[in-house]
Amino acid sequence: MRKNLYCAIAILLMAGAIACRRHINDAPLEITDADGVIASIGNMSTARAAHTATLLPDGKVLIAGGFAGAENGKTSAEIYDRGTNTFAVINNMTTPRQSYTATLLPNGKVLIAGGFNGTYLASAEIYDPTMGNFTPTGRMATARYGHLAMLLRNGKILLVGGVGEGFTFLASAELYDPATGKFEPAGNMTMARESHTITMLQDGSVLITGGHRGRQSAITIYASAEIYDPATGAFRATGNMTTRRHKHDAVSLPNGQVLINGGSDERDDQNAYASAEIYNPATGVFRAIGDMPLIRYKHEGTSILLPSGKALIAGGASNAVIYDPASNTFGVVAGSLGTNRLSRLFSTATLLSTGEVLIIGGYGLGQNVSATAWLYKPREVK
Numbered sequence: 001m002r003k004n005l006y007c008a009i010a011i012l013l014m015a016g017a018i019a020c021r022r023h024i025n026d027a028p029l030e031i032t033d034a035d036g037v038i039a040s041i042g043n044m045s046t047a048r049a050a051h052t053a054t055l056l057p058d059g060k061v062l063i064a065g066g067f068a069g070a071e072n073g074k075t076s077a078e079i080y081d082r083g084t085n086t087f088a089v090i091n092n093m094t095t096p097r098q099s100y101t102a103t104l105l106p107n108g109k110v111l112i113a114g115g116f117n118g119t120y121l122a123s124a125e126i127y128d129p130t131m132g133n134f135t136p137t138g139r140m141a142t143a144r145y146g147h148l149a150m151l152l153r154n155g156k157i158l159l160v161g162g163v164g165e166g167f168t169f170l171a172s173a174e175l176y177d178p179a180t181g182k183f184e185p186a187g188n189m190t191m192a193r194e195s196h197t198i199t200m201l202q203d204g205s206v207l208i209t210g211g212h213r214g215r216q217s218a219i220t221i222y223a224s225a226e227i228y229d230p231a232t233g234a235f236r237a238t239g240n241m242t243t244r245r246h247k248h249d250a251v252s253l254p255n256g257q258v259l260i261n262g263g264s265d266e267r268d269d270q271n272a273y274a275s276a277e278i279y280n281p282a283t284g285v286f287r288a289i290g291d292m293p294l295i296r297y298k299h300e301g302t303s304i305l306l307p308s309g310k311a312l313i314a315g316g317a318s319n320a321v322i323y324d325p326a327s328n329t330f331g332v333v334a335g336s337l338g339t340n341r342l343s344r345l346f347s348t349a350t351l352l353s354t355g356e357v358l359i360i361g362g363y364g365l366g367q368n369v370s371a372t373a374w375l376y377k378p379r380e381v382k
Helices: 003-023
Strands: 036-043 050-055 059-062 079-080 086-090 101-103 111-113 124-128 133-137 148-151 157-158 172-177 182-188 197-200 206-209 224-228 234-238 250-253 256-260 273-278 285-291 303-305 311-313 321-324 329-332 346-350 357-360 373-376
Touching: 050 101, 050 346, 101 148, 148 197, 182 234, 197 250, 224 321, 250 303, 250 311, 303 346
Parallel strands: none
Antiparallel strands: 036 373, 050 059, 059 079, 079 086, 101 111, 111 124, 124 133, 148 157, 157 172, 172 182, 197 206, 206 224, 224 234, 250 256, 256 273, 273 285, 303 311, 311 321, 321 329, 346 357, 357 373
């Protein structure tokens, strides 16, 4: 998620359809997963990409911010209610934001931090579901967007990487303490990262993978990964991925291992990946596990561990897929998420209390930002 995605949509509008035809087999996909189906459920109040969607304790979903068209960031917010299958506009955030983080706190409130709206944001705010409004909280130690956040077991929030003032790529990290409402510096990662992933491991430590620093001819894309240990407050290198990746995704599996999927190299949509690999925390080693049925990228946060123990990979492509750890296989889910193979870029996917997954917004290669919403429904959910 980057500065208004660095005019990505304008570029994609001109080149996207050609790139899809040239680099992707347009043959119809065979539906190979019988576990569920995806269907459109209407529209949000506004089109959004690089927004957030956070499950609240009452089962509703807070949707906020993002961008569409030439906007640098939206202030608007809305609530999705699965019970009524409706989107309802609520009070605005205090600041327009895209490419920021939203994290559910232990007290049921939501921390909104950083982002971009024409300037690099250090501001943060809290959404209170009981009051239905946003209020400012402490300022971040460093202005940043395109960063990632994780709720730790001690109740604090770890925020890492992204891009800061002067278009600098950040290795720095910080911690937000809900008890004090303050952010404090928390050391540095082993390298600056944007377009990386963050995943909680079973021991409470945090895995960070891939990403990049720099732009265009000066870009460096990483195969490297590292671990943050909350007990020591330090980052340490772990094994490298089998493939250099940025704009990819990661999801923790029931056995404690982590599925890494998709992304791209320096050529972005010209060489988006179908490949996937598994990280084993016990050995610190990544191993390749073959390819998904579709290439996908720009889908961080849209790989969801389902109650069944399988993983739904929803964003970044025209169709979602299911990964089954027991058989180490991928299956294509029925129901389209877009007309182009690279669709739902910078969308969100949220596991609902019903076991369903809400997929909203984003855009398709060569297409405008969308307000459309979809629901993944497992077969056992009536």
